[in-house]
Amino acid sequence: MMESCCGLLTAQKEPVPLKSIEVELEVRDHVATVVSTLNYENKEDKPVEAVFVFPLPGDAAVCHFSAKLGQTQIVAEVKEKQKAREEYDDALSSGQQAFLLEESQQSPDIFSLSVGSLPPGESASIRLEYVTELAVQADDGLRFSLPAVLNPRYQPQGSEGSSVQVTSVPASLVPYSLSLSARVSSARPVSKVESSCSLDPLQYLNTDQTQATIKLSAGHKFDRDVELLIYYKDAHQPTAVVEAGQASAKQGSLMGDPVVMVSLYPEFPQSVMSTVASCGEFVFLLDRSGSMECSLNNSKQGETRISSARDTLLLLLKSLPMGCYFNIYSFGSSFEHIFPKSVEYSQQTMEEALKKVEEMDANLGGTEILMPLRHIYSQPCIPNQPRQLFVFTDGEVWNTKEITDLVKRNSGSHRCFSFGIGEGASSALINGLAKEGGGHAQFITGTDRMQPKVMQSLRFALQPAVVDVSVTWDLPKGVSVTALSPPITAVFQGQRSLIYAQLTGQSSEAAEGSVTVKYSLAGHPSQNQLNFSLKPAEDTGLTVHRLAARTLIRSLEVEEREGEEEKDGVKKKVVELSVQSGVSSSFTAFIAVNKTDGEAIQGPLQRRNIPTVSMFSAAPRVARCAAFAPPVMMMCCDSLALCDTSADFEQCGYYDNEEECSDKVFAAELEDTIEDTMPNQPPRDPLLQLVSLQKASGCWQLDPDLAEVLGKTSEEVEKSKPALVNNEVWATILALIWLHGFKMDAKEEWELLAMKAASWLRAQNAPGVTECVEAGNALLGFSVEKNVLGL
Incomplete structure (x- = not known):
């Protein structure tokens, strides 16, 4: 039965409660603190409940959530998820205002926010704060992304859990505005800040140019993520920051003890780096789901994601060394491979593969990456040919955790390099594949070309694998160390390795410690050592503690999913750590209830799901390629505008199941639409x-x-x-x-x-x-x- 959809409010010209979003960003070296303020107003004559689903960076640590109603400020607490939901429902049923923020069970980069019982005429302002690490790019810039786009996550029929479904409307009808300002500071001068969006000029705050501010220009359109690339002079030097514990927390606990964050940038000997590996098994896994037919950079003039991927595979195949092995898989609702198993690279096999690549289109339906991955891992490894897996996807999957867990279980047999293509690629999926697979992640957004980023990763893949990595600490007597990060498995030239550790015990202010990372590279033993002061840094708030807590929470969540026994014990540990640190997890939620002595809110509660902006405003069915939302707050609908139930969702538009969906009628419609919205392909470069x-x-x-x-x-x-x-x-x-x-x-x-x-x-x-x-x-x-x- 079709459910009624209440999300297309703007199309019906009814008011939407979200008025504006303000984002303040503070970047210190490679760590960002993001504060988003969302302003609501209920212009209806009934109380409303507004429900939002929005993306955040997959490794963000959400650490504060509060609401301001008139002069009343309510700060949310972190509680076990089921308890928080019950408290929210109880508050609403008794006429109180309540707010609930929770992380998706399937993917850590999707959050939902419920704003309950906003009375007629009332305004509310919600503040959300998170901290995140910034990834190092190939050109040494640090990448900050404020996700604006949440694509519908494809979910195959018969799978458990509810899929994220998105209502989309043309950009001209979205009534909320965004402002973003950033402050950047470092021990080294800030040389420049670049963005895919237009910025006001960089303003330096001091003469040595170590502090600067930047703003997003007025009139930013909600059609893409906001990406900032921050460059420092002599950027990447090893550093260690010690942060004092929270005075109110118990000594010996994670929040009560000092925590150290160590950033290492290994430099490999030139003699080793000049010998590029001439062996390996290179497995390329290409997404051919319908959304890959979208434009790479959301402009009508741009090339499509699939055509760019085809050109990239050409470059990759031409760049492989003689003597290696390779294979190409592609996937959608089903998967295909060019050869039954990896073959030796030769003129004949290369030509055969390129012929097949030329014929590849975005015509395989949904995005089911689990099946091809399982098939690849079931193939025996080739002796003396280290397996290197390259995954290209626009990242619209619903079962992120299941996929990254599979990669982790097979991390001993390969390295995984991942590429998120276009707006809205899941950062949790792309970063998770590379992190668990000991590889490197890249995002291709805005006007980025895919080819240089992929070739950078191929250079990493051709670097000799670093093995036997160990970390040792040398600390003053009476100070002990507890590692909070999982063991380092991958080390690349010019890339950062981050280590978090808890320091327990007493030391003098002047005391020093050191950390040494040892590893073997192409048979050569190497090491990087860093000496640091144990004196806590000033003005860091609890940023390092929260990032460390997030790291430990993520490790424990993986342990809970993989562990056959003691699941309850690990879950309990996660809930305790999440509550103690105030950092979100998959087992907890933020809950805020307005318990002031106001009158109970009268009248039936109207549910309002805020719509998102669509990429193809003239073609609603194709709009499901990507649904756009205001940065940081993308809204969702429990039921999709054109196909409301979960089963319909899988079969609609690009996300069809070929065996079960009668898509011939749609194919004709789609062809006409794509001809209208897609350009003629430019002549070949x-x-x-x-x-x-x-x-x-x-x-x-x-x-x-x-x-x-x-x-x-x-x-x-x-x-x-x-x-x-x-x-x-x-x-x-x-x-x-x-x-x-x-x-x-x-x-x-x-x-x-x-x-x-x-x-x-x-x-x-x-x-x-x-x-x-x-x-x-x-x-x-x-x-x-x-x-x-x-x-």
């Missing part, structure tokens, strides 16, 4: 044309296709070739000169395949290389040095 002509061995052949990319005729290319020089050597040198001459701005995309080409040339031991380089420069109009080409 010359770089990708050149790359597509490269052989698996690294060389190019002298043929008319190559001449065309070089912008020359076949006769010009033939005539300029020095005498007695092999055709393939000449063609390969021309291709390398063209790359260095024309495409230096995209060097990170082609660097690995150019290294492979240079290696092939050196192996030929061909005469006349110097002459070839000179002749090639003369033909193409460059002056690229022979040594620059790696020759």
